[in-house]
Amino acid sequence: MAVWFTSDTHFGDPRILRIDKRPYPDLAAHDAALIAAWTAVVAPDDEVWHLGDFALGPPEARVAEILAALPGVKHLIVGNNDRPGTLRAPGWASVAHYAEITVDARRLVLCHYAFRTWNGIGRGALNLHGHSHNRLTPIPRQYDVGVDAQGAAPVSLETILASRRRRRAAHKKVEP
Numbered sequence: 001m002a003v004w005f006t007s008d009t010h011f012g013d014p015r016i017l018r019i020d021k022r023p024y025p026d027l028a029a030h031d032a033a034l035i036a037a038w039t040a041v042v043a044p045d046d047e048v049w050h051l052g053d054f055a056l057g058p059p060e061a062r063v064a065e066i067l068a069a070l071p072g073v074k075h076l077i078v079g080n081n082d083r084p085g086t087l088r089a090p091g092w093a094s095v096a097h098y099a100e101i102t103v104d105a106r107r108l109v110l111c112h113y114a115f116r117t118w119n120g121i122g123r124g125a126l127n128l129h130g131h132s133h134n135r136l137t138p139i140p141r142q143y144d145v146g147v148d149a150q151g152a153a154p155v156s157l158e159t160i161l162a163s164r165r166r167r168r169a170a171h172k173k174v175e176p
Helices: 015-019 027-041 060-069 157-174
Strands: 003-006 047-050 073-077 092-096 098-103 106-111 126-129 142-144
Touching: 003 157, 015 027, 027 060, 073 098, 092 098, 142 157
Parallel strands: 003 047, 047 073, 073 092, 106 126, 126 142
Antiparallel strands: 098 106
16 A cells, blocks of 8 residues: 655646646646546555645535545545535545654654644654645755645655655756
């Protein structure tokens, strides 16, 4: 069983193509691409932590249909755009505003929002979040797991940690 993370899928949200300039011609293509990316990496018994803003706009029946199409044991950390229909959709193993879990012997603090400080920060705990759509300057031990930061598919903790190393390496190449 693998553990995956994602955030800010914004299924059915017509604003997302314009605001975040996602590379899809229309909302139907956006939603289909995110569903395809998810199903390409997540197995039915894998665990997926969605850190908020799952959907905004579609009727409850469509939210339930999207959720049912996505494999995995799905946990929702509530985002500011998650409406009651998303929260009560069948298919969530849990729905909460905050969680602390351990993956690969690493303590993780999960919330839709980035924190300035968090439980266990002094003992190496990491804060995984969404909401910022890759617009925040990263701070140590804090990672944006959203679609705009990590890509269309849910990502592993190993990939999340490597994303910071890749960003640092790219930054060093640019400096004189």
